[in-house]
Amino acid sequence: MRHSRYWILFPLVTSIVLAETGLEIMEKLDAQPAPENMNAVVTMTLENKRGQQRIRTIQRYQKEYTDGEFENKSLIFFLEPADERGTGFLQWNYREAGKDDDQWLYLPALGREKRIAAAEKNSEFMGTDFTYEDMGDRDISKYTYKLLGEETLAGEACWKIEGQAKDKSRTYQRMLSWISKEKIQPLRVDFFDKRDDQIKVLEMSDYEQINGFWIAKTMHMQNLKKKHQTTLAIQEIDLKKVLNDDLFTIRMLKRGVR
Amino acid sequence: MSRSVSRLFGLILLFGVTILHADIRLGGYLRPYTAVNLNSPNNYMIMEEKARLKTTLSGFDARGVFVLDARHDHLTGRSNWDFNEAYVDLFFDKADVRIGKQQVVWGKADGIPINDIVCPWDLQDFILQDFDDIRIGLNMIKTNVYLPIVNLEALWIPQFQPMQLAQTGPWVFQLPTTATMPVYMGLDTTTMPPQPIVGMQTFKMGYAYGEYPGNNLGNSEFGFRLYGFNWGFDWALNYLNGWDDTPALEQQKLVTTDSLLNLQTYYRTQMLGLNFSRPVLSGVLRAEGGYYLGKRFNQVSERTPSLTNPMVLELVPIEKPYLQYMVGWDQNWRTWLNLSGQYIEQRILDYEETLQNEEVNRMISLLLRGSFMNETLSYQVLALANLAYEDALVRSMVTYDFADGLRLILGLDVLKSGKTSTSFRQFDFGRFDQNDNVYLKAQYSF
Structure with a gap:
């Protein structure tokens, strides 16, 4: 099983290409290094069809592992809104193919962490x-790709x-991706359902090169x-500080970091 | 420790940490809450405003947390405030120490205290309070040591704090004020051999505390928890040596010819517990068990009567080992449909028929919850049923996030009666079957 290695805000996997030219592009994407350590404050602005907005701010820590048992670990804390403050989410993602993530949720009102099943992907x-x-x-490996042009x-x-x-049960049956030739990073992805109706559009912008990594x-x-x-906007990001393994533990989930 | 001393302790901690502070954060909420009884004459059951201020001060590998609650009850006209929690954390490389008034939560069971018996419950509003309100914070020292394979938690609680029951209002746990009991009225000497004459007499019942654990080191409570994450299991082994939060009725003394005094006495107990959770297929399996020693149950036994103390029967507490366990399953299907189910069994071991409690009580709980509109609108339905006592509680709640930090909660609580019981039960829904209510809360968080 292969996973892409390029990184925007979160590791976003793209594709494998059957056509030789497309495959070469995707291999370039796949070869993009991911930052080993990431500490970011992200604002998520949710807007409904009436234009009403709700804003959530999270602090996300993520550590990528080049070898060993884990692919990556992440720890998320809600900073805003006030009624969600202190809620935490810890995830361990394993390298072993087919092994489910381990996930824990901490709700301050509950006063203890709660084990949760690997999230329904959809x-x-x-x-x-x-x-x-x-x-x-x-x-x-769940998708095949074709280069349509430039x-x-x-x-x-x-x-x-x-x-x-390849599998008819997948939510996204077709995806159209626009990959920047200069940055080797995606700028836009259109998602289509089983009836080939377009259901979502993802746009990535404000790319900045931070410590050698292109960050949208x-x-x-x-x-x-x-x-x-939904708009995700990075408010603060630090890729330099080495995050200790001890950060990604239930101890820290309950304690809160910031 | 009295409430005023507890407040003073909290203020001293707050002041002490303030002068050392590096970073201060404030948060909290304001929440009006109104509940009306659905049964005629539709009395208001709750009409209050509550404000919570949480102050967090951190720096120098330490943190002070102070949660101050203020409440005004319109029905009684009373206002009060107290620290819900007030503690200082000290962080070390492989250990944490927490000192002060704090809540400790043990176990994997939702809403049913099996291993989670460190902090007693505040049953002023029965079990219908929020989770962070229902536990009474205790002054204690708690330390966690983080080792490579397992972690160890040790806690010491210098002073006993019992469960709080409502003394007035709709959720008052009323012990019987009168009781009709058989009494010895002398010997019938007309028969051979003479037979005792037994008649029925109604007594006024009074209650007082017997021996209450005094403030000394010997009466302090302590516990340990060994816990970890191994082979995909979150597990914990718990031990608590403390006092039963609820008293047992000790004995009956004849005060006058028609009144009896019952003494309520607290007894020391021990609990050994084990719990774990683990994802299985697309759900999470949870289990928890607790074995208790020193727990008392009320027993009706015969006694030798006399004309000065004519009671033919007496109520005495008798020590029996006790077992509780729970098996639960959490299933998340979609954002709008999640299900949690629990089966709980409570069993008095070495049972005798003269005990007032049922030998076995089985409970089931079912929680349905989900959200719509990108988590703007959410619902929750919780059903809890005692199978032995045939009573139940159904709590339904709809929450609408009107704006960031502003949440409206509309709820309905329905309680169903079953077999009546004079013994105390924490989940005695039948006792309050006239308290079906609908409520509205508006919570503004900052």
Whole structure:
């Protein structure tokens, strides 16, 4: 099983390409190094069809492992809104193929951590328009890809790649991706369902090179069916500070870090 | 420690940590809460405002947390305030120490205290309070040591604090004020051999505390928890040596010819518990068990009567080993549909028929919850039923996030009666079957 290695806000997996040219592009994407340590404060702005906004701010710590039992570990704390403050989410992602993540949720009102099952990949991530699958590693062998051509998007020359699901049960049956030729990073992804209706649009912008990594500081996901949208904006990011393994423990989940 | 001393202790801690502080954060909420009884004449059951201020001061590998609650009850006209928690954390490389008034939560069971018996419950509103309100914070020292394979928690509670029951209002746990009992009225000498004459007499019942654990080192409580994450299991082994939070009725003394005094006495108990949870398939399996020694149950036994003390029967507490266990399953299907189910069994071991409690009580709980509109609207339905006593509670709640930090909660509590019981039961829904209520809370968090 192969997973992509490029990183935007969260590791977002793209594709494997059957066509030789497409495969080369995706291999370049796959070869993009991910930061080993990340500490970011992210604002998630949720907007419904009436234009009403709700804002959530989270602090996210993530550590990538190059070898060993774990692929990565992450720890998330809600900073805002006030009624969610202190809620924490700890996730251990294993390297072993097929092994489910271990996940714990801490709710201050409950006063203890609670083990939760590996999230339903299609369910929404904390009320946003991103699913857990959108936010995490995706098994790239589940899709085949074809290079459709080249287009200019937001003033940047891009490869346009179509991904087709091999398995009919997948939520996203088809994906169109625009990959920046300069940055080797995606600028936009269109998602299509089983009836080939477009259901979502993901746009990544405000790319900045931080410590040698291209970081999209803004991600905007629009759910066309629900007429709901979510914007993730990085407020602070630190890729330099080495995060200790002890950070990604239930001790810290209960204690809170910030 | 009295409430005023507890407050003073909290203020001293707050002041002490304030002058050392590096970072201060404030948070909390304001929450009006109104509940009305669904049974005629539809009395208001709760009409109150509650404010919580949480202050966190941190720096120098230490942290002070102070949770101050203020409440005004419109029905009684009374206001009060107290520290819900007030503690200082000291953080070391492989250990944490927490000193002060704090809540400790043990176990994997939801809403049923099997291993979670460190902090007594505040039953002023029966079991319908929020989780962080229902536990009474205790002054204690707690330390956690983090070792490579397992972790160890040790706690010491210098002073005993019993469970709080409502003294007035709709949730008052009323012990019987009168009781009709058989009494010895002399010997019938007309028969051979003479037979005792037994008649029925109604007595006024009074209650007083017998021996209450005094403030000394010998009456302090202590506990240990060994816990870890191994082979996919979150597990914990718990031991608590303390006092039973609820008193047993000790004995009956004849005060006058028609009144009896019952003494309520607290007894020392020990609990050994084990709990674990683990994802299985697409759900999470949870289990928890607790074995208790020193727990008392009320027993009705015969006694030798006399004309000066004519009671034919007496109520005495008798020590019996006690076992509670729970098996639960959590299933998350979609954002809008999650299910948690629990089966709980409570069993008095070495049972005798003269005990007032049932030998076995089985409980089931079912929790359905979910959310819609990107978690703006959520619902929860919790059903709890005692199978032996045939009573139940169904709590339904709809929550709407009106705006960031502003939450409206509309709820309905329905209680169903079953067999009546004079013994204290924490989940005695039948006792309050006239308290079905609908409520509205508006919570503004900051």
